Amino acid sequence: GPGLVPDPGVLEEADQEMVQRTESALERVGASLEACRFREALQGAMALAHEANRYLDAKAPWRQVREDMGAAARTLSTALYAISGLKTMTYSFLPFSAQRLHELLGLSGSVEEAGWTIQAPQPDISMPTPQPLFKKLDLSEVQEQASRLGGSNAAGSS
Template sequence: EGKVPEPEAFDDDDLEFASAIKNRWRRYVELMYKARLKAASEHIVALAEEGNRYLNRRAPWKAVKENRGEAAAILFNAFRCGAALVYMLKPLTPRSSQRFAEMMGIKNAEFSDDEPPRIDSGIRISKPSLVFRKLPKELVESLLDEGKREKLLAQVKEEVSKDRPEFLRF
């Protein structure tokens, strides 16, 4: 329908996943306050993985045929997870996070250190579009090969250095 559904009721699995979102959010905030970006990033990835497992386990594409209320709860929870991920990504990848937020119709969700973004049903969701471009195969191969990677990094440094004033060159 192009909008966040109104959940009728949540079962134990839904409540457990909502709790997992909240716990991941709290731990992420705690790590960000300590400037532990790598560890905080790992919580972002872990939440995304939990969200994928939840969706695969709950299968809203099947539930919608049998119980629309159950499907609505699943999709609402999945959207809640997506919103938390958008806000978790914001300090690390602001432009990408903004594009995700626009697609999801999230403007200014309320949140705190203890509570992930509060999402209401009825939010209009835009048509999805690509946020990240696929890296060319040659670039990936160069990055994986240590010798090629060093050469590539030297080229990048040289290019960046050309555009800088003399006193800022390395």
């Protein structure tokens, strides 16, 4: 069923750092997009996604939930904040996926209407059951597509 956004209470240092990284990434990615440096913008968003993954691995909310519900709530709330930032940053590149993410976060309206901001998911807002945004890529499929595009640049050819 649907999940509720947890109430984080007071964030700890590692959580605050993740929030600050998300906010500074939004500024950097915004500046890159304004300067039409699209690759740099996308790299900035991807770097934040990796940092959010590292944060989740370090915090291990799947363990916290058994030992300390407050810590698990802080971790999940902080991760949702980073994901909300990522949906804003990736909207220019992946508008449909960013909009689906916006809705999965329990946010109303559109990413575009929300503007270049990070909407903190509000505690106790109901989120729909999550669905994978992307299909897992199979390397053989990628190579097949690349060879279909043809020529010397195909994956796996030298």
